Amino acid sequence: MISMLKITNRGKIILITLVIVGALSFLLINSFQESAAYYTTVEELLKEEPSPDTYLRLAGILNPESIKWNEENNSLLFSLEEPGYDIHVNCQYNNIKPDNFADNDSLLLEGYYRNNVFLAEKIMYQCPSRYEEELKSN
Amino acid sequence: MTGINFGNIFLAAGLAVSLILFVILIFLLFSYKKNEGKIKTEKVNRFLKITGWLSFIFTAAASLFLVYLFLNDVFQSIYVYNYSSSDLPVYYKLSAFWAGQSGSLLFWQLLNTGLFLYIIGYCKSFRRSDLEFKLITGLLLLLLKIYFFILLIFPARPFGFFNVTPLEGSGLNPMLQSPGMIVHPPLTFAAYAAAAVPIVFVLAGALSRKDIFTDKSLLKTFRFWTLIGWFTLTLGIIIGGQWAYYELGWGGYWDWDPVENASLLPWFFMTAMLHNIITYRRFKILKLTTALLAAGTYLLVINATFLTRSAILDSVHAFGSQDLGRYLLYFLITGLVLTSAVIFFRRRHYYSENRLENIISREGLVILTNITLVIFAVGVGFATMFPVISELALGQRVSLDQGFYNQIALLLGGLLVVFLGLCHFLNWKKGINIKKISTEKTSLTAAVIALFAGILLGRLVLNTGFLDTFFLTIIFLALTALLLYAARDIKSFSRKNAFTAEGLRKLLYSRKRRYSILIIHLGLLVLIFGLVGYSLDREYVFRINIDETIEVEDYSLGYQGIQEKTSGNNTYYQADFSLKYRGQERGVISSTRRFHPTFEQPYTIIGLERRLLEDFYLILGGWTPGESATVQIRLNPLVRFVWLGSYIIYSGALLLLIPGKIIAPKKT
Numbered sequence: 001m002i003s004m005l006k007i008t009n010r011g012k013i014i015l016i017t018l019v020i021v022g023a024l025s026f027l028l029i030n031s032f033q034e035s036a037a038y039y040t041t042v043e044e045l046l047k048e049e050p051s052p053d054t055y056l057r058l059a060g061i062l063n064p065e066s067i068k069w070n071e072e073n074n075s076l077l078f079s080l081e082e083p084g085y086d087i088h089v090n091c092q093y094n095n096i097k098p099d100n101f102a103d104n105d106s107l108l109l110e111g112y113y114r115n116n117v118f119l120a121e122k123i124m125y126q127c128p129s130r131y132e133e134e135l136k137s138n
Numbered sequence: 139m140t141g142i143n144f145g146n147i148f149l150a151a152g153l154a155v156s157l158i159l160f161v162i163l164i165f166l167l168f169s170y171k172k173n174e175g176k177i178k179t180e181k182v183n184r185f186l187k188i189t190g191w192l193s194f195i196f197t198a199a200a201s202l203f204l205v206y207l208f209l210n211d212v213f214q215s216i217y218v219y220n221y222s223s224s225d226l227p228v229y230y231k232l233s234a235f236w237a238g239q240s241g242s243l244l245f246w247q248l249l250n251t252g253l254f255l256y257i258i259g260y261c262k263s264f265r266r267s268d269l270e271f272k273l274i275t276g277l278l279l280l281l282l283k284i285y286f287f288i289l290l291i292f293p294a295r296p297f298g299f300f301n302v303t304p305l306e307g308s309g310l311n312p313m314l315q316s317p318g319m320i321v322h323p324p325l326t327f328a329a330y331a332a333a334a335v336p337i338v339f340v341l342a343g344a345l346s347r348k349d350i351f352t353d354k355s356l357l358k359t360f361r362f363w364t365l366i367g368w369f370t371l372t373l374g375i376i377i378g379g380q381w382a383y384y385e386l387g388w389g390g391y392w393d394w395d396p397v398e399n400a401s402l403l404p405w406f407f408m409t410a411m412l413h414n415i416i417t418y419r420r421f422k423i424l425k426l427t428t429a430l431l432a433a434g435t436y437l438l439v440i441n442a443t444f445l446t447r448s449a450i451l452d453s454v455h456a457f458g459s460q461d462l463g464r465y466l467l468y469f470l471i472t473g474l475v476l477t478s479a480v481i482f483f484r485r486r487h488y489y490s491e492n493r494l495e496n497i498i499s500r501e502g503l504v505i506l507t508n509i510t511l512v513i514f515a516v517g518v519g520f521a522t523m524f525p526v527i528s529e530l531a532l533g534q535r536v537s538l539d540q541g542f543y544n545q546i547a548l549l550l551g552g553l554l555v556v557f558l559g560l561c562h563f564l565n566w567k568k569g570i571n572i573k574k575i576s577t578e579k580t581s582l583t584a585a586v587i588a589l590f591a592g593i594l595l596g597r598l599v600l601n602t603g604f605l606d607t608f609f610l611t612i613i614f615l616a617l618t619a620l621l622l623y624a625a626r627d628i629k630s631f632s633r634k635n636a637f638t639a640e641g642l643r644k645l646l647y648s649r650k651r652r653y654s655i656l657i658i659h660l661g662l663l664v665l666i667f668g669l670v671g672y673s674l675d676r677e678y679v680f681r682i683n684i685d686e687t688i689e690v691e692d693y694s695l696g697y698q699g700i701q702e703k704t705s706g707n708n709t710y711y712q713a714d715f716s717l718k719y720r721g722q723e724r725g726v727i728s729s730t731r732r733f734h735p736t737f738e739q740p741y742t743i744i745g746l747e748r749r750l751l752e753d754f755y756l757i758l759g760g761w762t763p764g765e766s767a768t769v770q771i772r773l774n775p776l777v778r779f780v781w782l783g784s785y786i787i788y789s790g791a792l793l794l795l796i797p798g799k800i801i802a803p804k805k806t
Contacts, residue, residue, distance in 0.1 A: 009502075009680035017509050020553070024517060039525065039535035052252045057452075057537055060256025069760055074679045074768055095679055096386070096770045100739050108452050111540075121323045124454055 042082035042089050045113060062107050063088065069097065079100050080107060080118070089113075093120040100110040100125060143507045145203045152196030153249075155705060159189045162197040167273045183265055186276045190255035193283045197251045199245060201235075203304045204296060208234060216305040217241055217296050223309035225707055229320065233432035234310050236323040238461060239447060240296035245324065247286040249331035253363075254279040255336065261281035265353035271348040271385030278338045285469060312734060312741040318381030319795055326374035326401060332367035332440045333404060335431035336360055336411065339479065344484035346431070351418060351425050355357045361415045367435075368408040369791045387744040389677065389755055389772035391780070394543040397455035398441035399522040407435040416640050422491040422567060425797055426481075428509065429488045433477045438515070440470045450526055453536070457591040496568045517546040544673060555578055555666060558659055559616025562623040576622045584622055588614035599751065602674055613667050620663065624656055644803045650793060657790030665783025671752075671776025679759070683766045690771055693754060694718040699725070700761055709733045711766050713758045717747055728770065753777045765806050 007015065040050070042060040050056060058078030066088075068077045076093040091109060101123070109120040166185070168176050185585055188426070204217070208231045213219045221234040235244040257264055258276055265272075290296065313319070339360050343350040350356050373734050378398070380392035392398060414428040445451055448463020481488070496502060521525075521538045526567040528536040592614045596607025629639075631645050646653055667762075682688050687696035696716040703710040711731045729745040745756035752775045759768035 012497050013505060013509070016506065017371050017513075020513055020550075021511065024513065024546065024549055027515075027549060028542065031541055031545050032538075035539040037537045037539055039529075039537065055539070057535075069768075072682065074681055074759075094766055095677075096757060099742050102739075124452060 042080050042087060043085055045085055045089060045118075047074075050113060052112060054112070056108045056111065056113060056118075057112070058091075058113075058118055060087070060089065060107060060109075061105050062102075064102050064105075067097075067102060076101075081108070089118050090116065091118040091120050093123060098123055144295055145200050145207075146291070146295075148196045148203065149287060149290050149297070150199070151194055151387075153191050153291060155196065156189075156284045156287060158279055159192065159279065160284060160605040161266055163189070163273060163277050163280065166188050167270070167277065169297065170269060170273060175660055177269065179243035179269060182269055182272060184314070184507070186272060190251075190257075190259040190278060193280070193516065194251040194255045197244075197248050200290075200297075201248050203378060204235060204241065205232065208496060213307045214299050216298040216300060219304055219307045220485055221301070221307070221310050222306040226310055226315075227306075230310055230315050233314075233320040234420040236327070237314055238311060238594075239293035239462070240290065242323055243289055243294050244296050245325040246330060247283070247290060249324075249327055250283060250286060250334065252281065253331050253335070257359075263353070263359045263396045267353060268346065270346040271342050271350075274342040274346050275338055281333055282338075289429065289462070289465055293459065293465050295688070305464055309734070312739075313385060316381060316385045319770055322374055322381060323700030323726055325370045325377065327373035329367045329374055329404075330443070332363045332370065333408070333436050333439045335367075337436040337477070338474070338731070340429045340432045341480050344480050344487050346482075349423075349487070350696065351428075351593035351682060357415070357419075359792065361412070364408060364411050364415070365791070365795065368405070368412060369788075369795070370788060371405050371408065372791070376781075377406060380781065382681045383777070384744070384746075387413075387742055387757055389675070389757070389770070389774070390672070391777070392672070393454075394518075394521075394540055395455060396451040396453045396522045397442075397446045398545075399518050400438075400445040403519055404435045404438040404442065406511040407431050407438060410511045411435065413504045417501045418490075421494075421501055423494055423501065424505070424508075426485065426488040429481060431508075434483060437470065437473055438478065440466065441795075444470055445767045448474070448516075450527070452524070452693035457697055461732060465799065466649070486597065492630065492806065497804035498562045498570060499565045499568050500561060503557055507554065507557050510550050510557070514546065514550040514554075518543065519548070521546070539796070547669075548605070548609065551666060551669075555598065555609075555612050555616050555663065558663060559612070561659075562619045574623065574626075576626055581622065584618045585615060588618040600671075602673060606670055610667070611662055611672055613670070616659070617663050620656065623652075627652070640803065643801055646793065646800050647798055647803055650798055654790045657793060658787050659790075660786075661783045661790055663783070664779050664786055668776045668779030668781070668783055671774065675772060675777075677773075678771045680771065681766050681768045682715075683763065690718050691773065693773075695756075695769075695771070697729075697767055700763060700767065707735050709762070712760075713761060715745070715756065715769075717754065719747075719749070719754075724754075727756055728756070729756045729800045748778060751775060786796060 010092050017065070023078070034055075037055045037057040038050070039057045039059070040048070041060070054062040058080065061083055063081055066077070066079040069075075070077055070092075074094065074096075076095065078095050079088040079090050081088045083112075083136060093109075106122040106125060111118055111119060111120040113119075126134070147718075161195045166177065192797070206217045207215045208222055211218070211222070211224045213222075217238060218234075218238060221649050222231050226234070228578060234241070236245045240273040244403060258279060259271070264275070275368065285782075337728055339350050339356070342348070345540070350360060352587055375398075378401075382393075383391040409433045411428055414424045414431065417424055418428065444466035446453075446455060447459055447466060449460060450463065494505065497505075521542055525535045526535045553592070562573060563574055564573055565574070572578055573629065576584070589611055590613025593607055596602050596610045600606070627649070628645060631649070632641050646788040674690070678690055682695065682697040684697055684699055685692050694717070698716060699795075701712045701714065703712060709732070711733075712728050713730070714726050714728045724747055726745050727745040730741060731741040732741045734741070745758075747754040747756075752773055755772040755774055757770040757772070762768035
């Protein structure tokens with residue numbers, strides 16, 4: 001007869017916790033590559049030229065004069081710059097222009113860098129409440 | 139400024155007075171310990187009441203001053219300039235109070251001082267408790283208030299003024315001009331304020347060696363404020379999501395944005411705490427766990443504030459300020475160290491009277507639920523902080539996307555759904571009992587029906603894959619268990635007039651707690667059902683010419699043209715479209731772009747056509763007058779159920795909170 005392992009209640013709870021944490025860790029480690037977005041700036045992007053399959057998070061300053069709407073394929077074109085450098089990255093966003101877009105100079109994009117164009121899948125920016133910092137210094 | 143800066147005066151006075159009272163309280167505490175309790179209770183009660191009133195009065199006065207500045211368009215005030223304009227309706231001028239960093243902190247402090255005044259001055263169970271406990275609670279609450287006064291006077295200054303007076307304010311961001319944004323911040327801050335009660339009771343209890351759990355009326359107070367915190371936080375989070383969906387107009391309601399995640403973490407802990415209190419009352423176990431959760435909740439609240447107000451994580455919500463961030467980080471670290479020390483050194487004080495007897499029981503399930511909720515919080519917290527962790531550890535900043543969070547939510551949410559169903563089968567104390575919910579034959583039939591319904595919905599109606607269908611099926615199974623349990627309970631209560639108004643009233647009155655909880659669990663299952671639809675949404679961008687119709691899956695959209703309208707200072711461009719679903723007319727759907735003179739950004743109002751199983755969501759992009767328009771279309775399945783589920787949760791929570799007397803059946 002196989003005797004039942006005498007695990008205390010506390011032992012059972014710890015065991016179950018380990019199983020859940022283990023299952024979760026397994027799932028997450030497997031999905032890590034697909035979900036990770038590597039942070040980079042305009043300067044770093046142009047210097048390092050990451051592979052076209054790396055999902056990136058690009059930070060840069062929007063050049064408001066570069067904003068164009070491409071009617072052919074419904075995409076928004078613009079360029080991001082790096083403060084203090086005379087460089088830029090051309091970006092493309094296949095979606096309509098978000099409301100706050102031109103107003104925010106500091107942008108964060110998520111997407112891929114392919115054929116010298118950053119294909120943005122998401123656009124993020126800081127809330128205009130950063131006003132406070134600027135005005136306080138007046 | 140031509141007048142006197144009353145705001146800063148009141149805040150400074152509040153701080154000064156609180157510091158003096160703090161010293162006096164410490165003195166009182168020491169003299170109490172030396173004289174072995176020869177201080178009159180009445181004196182202490184009166185003194186504590188005074189400390190409550192003073193900090194409240196000064197905060198209220200400062201708040202009233204800010205309201206005065208808003209209502210009188212005093213644009214020389216930097217805060218009023220940033221968030222108001224003379225043409226803003228009164229109710230938005232008032233809600234602008236919490237539109238920005240410093241004002242929202244002032245509002246939170248107002249809630250703090252008001253709530254703490256009630257607790258130490260008027261809460262019966264508190265006033266009747268041990269003297270040392272009261273003194274230490276008073277001290278801790280005073281410490282919190284002092285900290286907030288310091289925040290308001292140094293890094294976050296609501297009462298700064300320009301040297302010159304601008305003629306007009308910059309106006310309130312149109313996105314904040316909505317009912318959702320009027321209530322979302324106050325609700326969230328109410329939750330944050332309420333969260334202070336459990337941790338302070340736990341710490342004061344440990345320090346004064348008063349067992350807050352065995353004092354029945356004090357435990358009731360503990361539970362009540364935890365419940366209020368939980369309820370207002372649930373409301374705050376969901377209304378925030380609704381605002382994002384209807385007003386922000388990007389098509390979704392939850393983004394796993396760091397600020398959103400930060401407010402979710404204390405919610406997990408509060409939910410766990412509520413379950414623990416129920417379990418303690420029955421079995422006298424889980425005291426230490428509850429104490430740790432209480433402390434964790436408030437630390438997570440401070441953490442949420444820190445993440446929102448420092449600039450360490452990229453977020454669309456963050457109002458970054460390095461100064462304030464530093465203050466909050468110190469508070470967080472100090473709080474973490476001190477709380478851990480107190481609970482560790484006095485841990486014996488929190489050892490429970492009993493131990494868990496059987497893991498296969500309702501209380502065993504509560505423990506499993508706690509574990510799942512805590513792992514959920516840790517997982518989401520870790521993923522949220524990952525950019526900072528990876529930067530510190532590897533020098534490369536890496537952030538984690540939706541997919542990562544969805545995995546966590548799928549596994550742990552799935553477990554929670556299973557537990558929600560399982561709890562009906564389990565007895566308190568021991569064992570599984572299918573007969574608790576129904577006869578074996580009924581249960582089996584219902585389970586099979588639920589199984590088929592899930593597969594049908596997933597594969598045929600929503601056209602989704604194995605995982606989602608599986609998830610839907612377990613939701614249906616859990617729902618079935620809940621409904622069968624409720625049906626059996628209702629039948630057992632009153633065989634004759636169970637479903638009449640009077641019968642229901644009697645039922646809800648006699649079994650108010652049970653049914654409140656059932657309703658909340660039901661709402662939660664419906665909400666989770668709606669959440670499954672989130673990963674099934676589709677997005678399209680089209681350019682349509684005038685009088686042209688495009689086909690989008692089962693919908694037809696025809697562009698009719700743009701109308702220009704003016705209202706007040708605003709100019710609106712409304713794009714109208716005719717919509718058909720599977721050939722059936724659904725009327726006209728419009729999306730509007732609004733332009734406001736002072737606020738440079740345009741603001742897009744979305745068009746929405748709601749069906750039970752899916753929302754047709756329309757966002758106007760650009761247009762060429764007389765020719766074409768570009769639109770973004772999003773199809774969102776099951777969204778209606780998210781909101782429906784939340785309303786059911788609110789009903790259940792309200793039922794739980796209201797005193798039984800209100801629904802007492804009439805005596806014939």
